[in-house]
Amino acid sequence: MPKDGIGASTKRREDIRFLTGKGRYTDDINLNGQLYVHFLRADVAHATLNAVDTASAQDMQGVVRIFTAKDFEAVGGLPCGWQVTDKHGNPMQEPKHPIMAEGKIRHVGEIIAAVVADSLEEARDAAEAIVVDYDELPAVIDMKAACADGAPKVHDDLTSNLCYDWGFVEENKAAVDEAFEKAAHVTTLELVNNRLVANPMEPRVAVGDYAPHDDSSTLYTTSQNPHVIRLLMGAFVLGIPEHKLRVVAPDVGGGFGTKIFHYAEEAFCTFAAKQIKRPVKWTSSRSEAFMSDAHGRDHVSKIQIALDADNNFTALRTDTYANMGAYLSTFAPSVPTWLHGVLMAGNYRTPLIYVNVKAVFTNTVPVDAYRGAGRPEATYQLERCIDKCARELGVDPAELRRQNFITPDQFPYATPVAVEYDTGNYHATLDKALELADVTGFDARAAESKKNGKLRGLGIANYIEACGIAPSNLVGQLGARAGLYESATVRVNATGGIVVMTGSHSHGQGHETTFPQVIADMIGIDASQVEIVHGDTANTPMGMGTYGSRSLAVGGSAMVRAAEKVINKAKKIAAHLMEASEGDIELKDGQFTVSGTDKSVAWGDVTLAAYVPHNYPLDQIEPGLEETAFYDPANFTYPSGTYICEVEVDEGTGKVEVLNFTAADDFGNVVNPMIVEGQVHGGVGQGIGQAMLENCAYDADGQLLSASYMDYAMPRASDLPMITVDHSCQTPCTHNPLGVKGCGEAGAIGSPPALVNAVLDALNRNGHAVDHIDMPLSPSRVWTAMNQ
Amino acid sequence: MKVTMTVNGKSMSGDAEGRTLLSTFLREELGLTGTHIGCDTSQCGACTVHVNGKQVKSCTMFAAEADGAEVATIEGQANADGSLNVIQQAFQDHHGLQCGFCTPGMVMAAASLLEQNPKPTEADIRHHLEGNICRCTGYHNIVKAILAASGQEVPAVAAE
Amino acid sequence: MYNFEFVKPSSVEEAIAALKEEDAQPLSGGQTLIPTMKQRLNQPSKLVSLLGIAELNGVSAEGSTVTIGGATPHAVVAADASAYPALAALASNIGDPAVRNRGTIGGSLANNDPAACYPAAALASGATIVTNSREIAADDYFQGMFTTALDEGEIITGVKFPVPEAANYQKFEQPASRFALTGVFVAKYADGVRVAVTGASNDGVFRWTEAEEALSGNFSADAISGLTVDASDMISDLHGTAEYRANLVKVLTGRAVAAC
Structure with a gap:
């Protein structure tokens, strides 16, 4: 095995540029003749927009052009990529999502006008001179209120604020209800999964450019998936064919989901650059990000578990209100349904499950996928409810879980909510976590804490997630308006070096290091001979990008398939060079050998022959050594684990x-274990953030209360502990060539219930009978719960 | 107005308005884009640089205030031969960065800490990073990297 | 932000003269002013930097008084105010290291943010705010959140702190801004105890006189156990209810006394 092959904690090569200030992020790009745009955004949540008067602003210094909704009459709305069908078989209600507010303002932060000027400050000066004539309307913020009869409507052309009412599996509902009637015990819990803002440290940026000589447009943008942006913006919004539109996502400073989606600002900069014929740049401020980046989570749920007299789970049902915000962001409808409902079985054998989700429009920023997307909401409900159940029954929460686990011999396991888990061993991760967390020593530690006047608690949570989205056929049936394969081109150069062009996109995940490890392993060459190219539609094959922990499972698999094609062709060439039969050629440590002989040729000799085909069977094999593969997964992958938190x-x-x-x-x-562990650390950091710090809150009028880091509590170094991680329990995925499952979201999925369970354990052990506290568990909320 | 400062040991001049922030001046006037802007309320610390040897947020200081000052940025941190300095190397060795956006500020903050406190405890490090937000790492490996850069033992908390 | 003229005088006199221009404002560390200006919530025509005035920077101790120049950064107070350890400790925990290298005591007191730390120290210490034209007792200086006795164009040149027999500041951080959600400064002097509370009240920093009376008779955490704090005047927001802040006032006061 090469030293930097699969399994090595290879140091990241991309770090060199990031550590020396040489990263190239979108805001570092400045084009000749560049103009700046400032968006005038709504400061009320709901209003009739009567008129936007730009006359006096237009004449101000530096102003090049001011755009309003009228300029976009011939332009499409921002498309939604997933259509959910409701429990009656009807399509969801799908309002138009305009680039700028048309006739109505529907959330604080919605764009009303855009000023393009020579400098940003001049654009801001002019924006202050724009006169907006509007009549404020009552805002709809609370989801249940939004569903009440007579509630003000966010979209006047829809029948109500209900986007869809989804039941899953609808056919099982009667059987689930019957199981509840027969149950020996039922535990019920109502909870809120708090609204979050993803907050990658790099705010969004878009730079649009236009080349009149060939009528082509280029967009530089902070995206996790440049091809998806090209497809959505080109085909649905601006009407630019792919060959005239290039989208570049260079170094991107974190995504966490919120940089998946196609945003109005991207379309605007591309459109305006073409109109003005000069580059147009937008750099989001953090304050702007809070009111324009898609938010995450925001579910209000009621969950019930039914048990028989032996504490076996017999049925589960949930009712969830899921906030869509004012418009449907790119993948919003899929999050509470196909990324949430289908995970409600968790790690357990519960035979009957029914999930109801009502997706609701409100006068808030659109809500979409954020690290974990749907799976944290499912896990949180389930793991909180099981913990409450254990307390009610007076049983050990770990053992109640263990008793109901899907057992290792049951895989592949088809859940009652439509997915089939290929592999897993939940007992193994539970045992490993209990051991690493020294749970047997907890009582002594708790006693020590008590001496110091502190209440100590321990919380456990298991999680299962579906990653590596997704089989295109399946998601197509479920309403996805896109395929979810991935692509890779493996280009071998004449002297043996390799460039891999991948549709996956790294915005912190380290693909530039890990992808070469795989290739190095397959061929037996040094990883330094492999370079990764990503993030530019001009030089990578059509790909779907990075989200849902899919890069290695789907993008890596595409790369493996392309590399296999390359190796097969190289073996043919090697067979020719060594005058042997192709079937006898083996590739190991960068050498082709003829099995059973001492004949060999080096990797570099074969690659050279491919490009200098003098002694070469041109009638049988084409010159060159470059292959492309598209990989469409057969199933999701199902990472799982156990998290233990002590507080x-x-x-x-x-x-x-x-x-x-x-x-x-x-x-x-x-x-790469080092990178995998880093992903878990980061995910856990965000999960702890959700559980005890972060809260995106609106007041009743739709004003954003947590509109900056002054009020939105980001986890700091002093908020987090060192994190013990283990990934030694491995049940390899059975259906992708690498046997990998995905690790990017796990930390954010498993950690919130572990922390909340730990706090409630601390309280209940010490005389505070508290059933539940909604996240974030701020000091004020915890103290209030103890002192009710 | 014309503003002149010594940046990473070299005298550099450029035009600034009264309102030009030091971060804007570095990025746009001097082309030193390693200094990043992650917020507008002076909290994230991605813009951290040193002015006259002191760690400051360059987004919360006017360029004019640094007229005549010694300024150090991430671009000047590597060793003279271009290799990573001790702190930078420790960040790479311990995977103390992922997306890289907060990293310049983290490295500058770490340098400032180790100058004042060459053998910080884990708690000292976490306290010193109060004004530097990272969204990727959960700080775990940043703390490890800074401990390592100080020549101290790094706690084994991962199954590695 | 809006543009302005930047000047950096080297004497108090020059600074006062420069501040006579309409809409001119003093600029000290700028750690609050600059973010406010970024939001275009403030439009000075001229900013007069006070950081070039050498006499405004530094800590001195004479007898039982510690005097801090108005433009002294928090980091310098933290390092140099060893004659008043509770004050140095307070300074070492304001904001973060970068903020402490820029932000100044004069800037903080002039702004009088209801969640700032220094107002609690000044009020609990019975400090004297020295300006270019007069001296103002802390009890007269703080006049409600973001409001002080300072006149237009008047700048803080120094703050005189009488050093107490014992003192302690307990800061409970608001988890986002890391300002004080509530902070309590307790200072014990020969003639009695003073307790000042920041972060909690709609009226800004205030003295908790009931606790002062109780502690002046019996300086122990037990002395305040029977007291209650009226929640009706307390701030209620995303980060804490009024009742919670009222609880913090009492809990933190007890902890400050215990730590003295």
């Missing part, structure tokens, strides 16, 4: 301190 609560202030956090994950095979 101390300060009784006087309600402040929670996370003392220990243990994550035992099953990601299948692991290519």
